Amino acid sequence: MKANEGKGVLIVLSGPSGVGKGTVCKELLVRNPQVKLSVSATTRAPRPGEVEGVSYFFKTREEFERMIAAGEFLEYMDVFGMNYYGTPRAYVEQQLAAGNDIVLEIDVKGAMNVKRLCPEAVLVFIAPPSMETLKKRLVGRGTETAEAVERRTQEAFAEMKLLPEYDYAVVNDVLEDAVCSVETIIKAERLRVCRRADLTNF
Amino acid sequence: MKANEGKGVLIVLSGPSGVGKGTVCKELLVRNPQVKLSVSATTRAPRPGEVEGVSYFFKTREEFERMIAAGEFLEYMDVFGMNYYGTPRAYVEQQLAAGNDIVLEIDVKGAMNVKRLCPEAVLVFIAPPSMETLKKRLVGRGTETAEAVERRTQEAFAEMKLLPEYDYAVVNDVLEDAVCSVETIIKAERLRVCRRADLTNF
Secondary structure (H helix, E strand, O other): OOOOOOOOOEEEEEOOOOOOHHHHHHHHHHHOOOEEEOOOEEOOOOOOOOOEOOOEEEOOHHHHHHHHHOOOEEEEEEEOOOEEEEEEHHHHHHHHHOOOEEEEEOOHHHHHHHHHHOOOOEEEEEEOOOHHHHHHHHHHOOOOOHHHHHHHHHHHHHHHOOHHHOOEEEEOOOHHHHHHHHHHHHHHHOOEHHHOHHHHOO | OOOOOOOOOEEEEEOOOOOOHHHHHHHHHHHOOOEEEOOOEEOOOOOOOOOEOOOEEEOOHHHHHHHHHOOOEEEEEEEOOOEEEEEEHHHHHHHHHOOOEEEEEOOHHHHHHHHHHOOOOEEEEEEOOOHHHHHHHHHHOOOOOHHHHHHHHHHHHHHHOOHHHOOEEEEOOOHHHHHHHHHHHHHHHOOEHHHOHHHHOO
8 A cells, every 4th residue: 555645636726817826827737747737629720839639639610519519528618709628528537547636727617517527626716815906916917908807807706606616715815825725735635535545445 | 814724623533543543643733733632521530730621621420421411522432331531512612713723533433423423524544554564563562462452453444444434544654744644634624615714705
């Protein structure tokens, strides 16, 4: 029996836009080589330098829609009715079986889909220190009109209401602390009895 | 909102005798001043130097049996039909409300009682690296007859079957690693949404 070594964890980092979940995710991956980012499928064209199966799994609309119909996605979305993006279930399952932790960085709606299709997923809500901070961050991006900022702030309020559906909440105030908290969650989840097939055959 | 600060955690360290749960518990308390050991109630007489409410809550048999009848214990046992020992629910609840983590170090039967009465308790099974190691430790104590060692080993096998009822499993191979694992579990449990009343009023 290996000491305190469990099966891989499917970890979902989610939260309102502007909360910094992308930054938390990036830092988590840099610091933890055993944590892998899920590779998404998309219908958009590859950009120079992008590699099939590493950057994305590139699909035609027909292929993507066949995969939707066959239930092969943990979650997907149709961005502006232009391009599909989704998380293929098979890739995630292969990585977990290989003992890797897999992280998905997705929006609140996607997280709710993953929870439904994959009850063993660990859902982490990345929360802002306060709604005022979140609004400031949305304004600070400088890429959006006042109207768009207001709409996103309202969306963020609505998304905060889904917090009770999550397993854990991590406040992203100091990035270093937030990343440490996510690392702690992954380590603890690896000690869960439900992931310790090694011990149940004791 | 304080960053990543949840409510206190009731943590149950349990497992077969000889597994070293007492040593893990002692080291955990030394290293983490915010983790408090639950104060037990007992009907045995105070020994020199023992302090009421610190070492134990000392009770008469009549008082103890009244508390049992009133459902005031999370778990209790009648040791050799001589003395009662038990965990008073009120003390635990006061400590959790004050934001302290509380640890109970109890046997498997007691842990199952706590789980029934206190579903938010976090149950950690301290497991031996192997059954052979456990048997060696029981022999190594040198305080028991070969017959008693054999009986305890059989009991330990039976207790291992209850592992699926626990939340987490920690193999006590290297003490330092086992204590770190318990610390990680406590930190992660403090980030659970169900303990984040501060965030649900967002």
